[in-house]
Amino acid sequence: MSRLKISSGIVAASLMLFGVPISAYALVENGASTMSQTPPSVIVFNQKPKNGEINVTYAFMPSAGHFVIYGSNGSGKANDNVVGSVKLDAGAHNDFSVKLDKNLPAGTSLWASLTNSDKQSFWKTSLPLENEFFIK
Structure with missing residues (x-):
């Protein structure tokens, strides 16, 4: 297997492991915090x-x-x-x-x-x- 395919696989796996939870967390909004700023x-x-x-x-x-x-x-x-x-x-x-x-x-x-x-x-x-x- 070439190094490029291995590196691409590692990057994709890293994004799935770390990117998705971060994205999901960013979508959660603290309602109380927002209300106090309105x-x-x-x-x-x-x-x-x-x-x-x-x-x-x-x-x-x-x-x-x-x-x-x-x-x-x-x-x-x-x-x-x-x-x-x-x-x-x-x-x-x-x-x-x-x-x-x-x-x-x-x-x-x-x-x-x-x-x-x-x-x-x-x-x-x-x-x-x-x-x-x-x-x-």
Whole structure:
């Protein structure tokens, strides 16, 4: 047998023994690690409340906490007046509702935010603290 065939056989056997387990290991993902690296996020659109509730299209919570809707001051900036909130577990949440504490007129500016279980915002200064939307 030639040296080339023997060397090729050794290389192929080595790849099968060592390459396949490494490839399989690389495909396994640590879910907890990925979730902690996913930033908090919110998608909510301008809307007319239905039965006193606002529909939230999407929210991602890095850990358990609250989705909070804040009112606004006379100039439309968020204030600390909470007009609705709902407790959420960690993870992604799609199409859920938040009950408003009171009826609000069309054109009202509201702000959506995510807080951890200590009622502290998840966002750092590099990301928005709240997301504005309007009552139609």
